[in-house]
Amino acid sequence: MPTAPIVIRRRTGLAALQLSDIWHFRELLALFAWRDVLVRYKQTVIGILWALIRPLLTILVFTFVFGKLGGLPSEGVPYPLLTFAAVLPWQLFATALGDSSVSVVGNAHILSKVYFPRVLIPISAVIASLVDFAISLVIFLIALAVYGVPFSPRLLALPLYIALCITFGLGLGFWFSALFVRYRDVRHLVPFIVQLGIYISPVGFSSDIVPERWRTLYALNPLVAVIDGFRWCTLGQPALRLGEITGAVAVSVILLISGIYYFRQTERTFADLV
């Protein structure tokens, strides 16, 4: 026999991550992501420009509400840039979470007809969200140059914060996409989380205005570290507290691992339930 047989039996015990399987199916993963990107802007008039308009409008509103009306401090940085540096990872997180949460149910017609590692579905949704992010990032870098903010070597740390953001989004995405198969409440829960999340994350304001006694609770949200990290890399804002970064990484990694575990445990009934 040239290759090992495919063995089909009930899986017991802990589910493996299937990293080798993901590698084996990498082309399908890429195609799913590519499909999601293509479909997102099909039959829209301005197409990919939506990837720009959404963050720009958010920045405009937040600058006006928090900066002008609220008069919040901006640590010597133009308020639009302070918001932009936060909207960027926020939008990435929100899109990644939103799209991956509905991904399994949204692809039910495929799941019930063909086998492939189910984890590809939420992962591809997150990859697709990176495309929008990349476009906004370019605009952001241009905006930095326009405002005359110097590029510092700290920019090299940016991918780490992007990775942290993705880890958090994907971890929640695994949880919600698997929960969604059984509980349709997720459809209402996720937009709610996204809606509230923008106010408990430092998107429209700087972390410095958060009172010290709330600080630990506040920093349990990994997006605090992500957004502060973005501001540190690009705007030269004060460095992060080590404890907060460690906490953010820990929360995100725990969510990701437990999310994958829950996903893999429940995926065997996906086809019977969706």
Place this chain on the structure above:
Amino acid sequence: MPTSSDAAVEVREISKQYRLGETVAYGALRDHITTSFRRMIGREAPRRSTTFWALRDVSFDVPRGSVFGIIGRNGAGKSTLLKVLSRITEPTSGEARLYGRVASLLEVGTGFHPELTGRENVFLNGSILGMSRREIRARFDEIVAFAEIEKFLDTPVKRYSSGMYVRLAFAVAAHVDPDILLVDEVLAVGDAAFQRKCLGKIESVSEEGRTVVLVSHNMNVVGQLCNNVAWLRSGELRAIGNPTKVITEYLAEGRESELEWRPNEHDPRRPLRFHSVSLVREDEIGGNAFAWNMPIHIVLDFSLENPMPPTHIALHLLMEDGQTLLNTVSSDNRPHLNHEITPGRHRYRCTIPGGLLRPGRYFLSMWEPAGNRHVHREGILSFTVTDEHNPGARHGQYGLITPILQWELD
């Protein structure tokens, strides 16, 4: 565990249990929490879950390079078995081994996205079916030529006619080169020419030494294509082996003296509600046998609640080995009429002329309209034609049918 080295698929005591209603059991988290809570405080009896076995201890081998058919009535577990073998759903117990690359075709066009163009969908669908991008690129022109849609390659498939859509979908599927192909009723779609194309493809696949596992309702197809047939009944393997033998057993099962068929359930999505299909005799024999020289009437009693577009009911008369002897359609003798049926209760009577059928055993299947397709009701009736009571019977007749034709001497 017995293994044979030349098996492409080994199935060992596969069982699959479903909780009743589980397929629609997604619910609100709230319900889940409240019932759990009520159960905890004893306000509600613990849920007695009703379960059923979609598959029970099914074991068989599929020899490499053969075409293996799976037959059985609706709900017998055929599709579940195919889903287990395709790794779409996990068995509850048991084990199966598949030696080689597997592709499953449980429908045509899995993963087609309406917004994407034909070209884009070829890549997407091909990947989903397990082809690499390199393979798809290499066979792209072949696929497009097979589907005959060159001009519409860059049109979103949502603008395709259903015929074009199915052709493209099948073209992709036909160019996947698996060692083991799992097929479910794909052949039921499309027109006759398209079905022939599919059959030809399956035949050529097996000639190339690949293995095909096929679920079908079409006894002709199963009888012609398959080297082995497995018959599932209520999730259990009832018989396995030579196609003719298994098909005969299957069609004959429980049909010793059934000259009348009454459906025990009605699917509200189907426009016609059947009350019965029965055989009415003109001879005096009685029992399950009909005299060879007397007409046999097939009476279809049904009602229609809402007006529906013109359609027809088809009947298949099958011989003992599962081959279709003839096919007749309710619109056969009035093609010029707009064959519309008004709401209300109706009866169709279809008459098989006396003398047509050779002595032997026959089965009747029906295709009833359901939306824009037809649903198969298999082996609803069976009967025997005999010449024992007719001294004038014509012994020694050859051929599948024995009509009395006109001979005139000028």
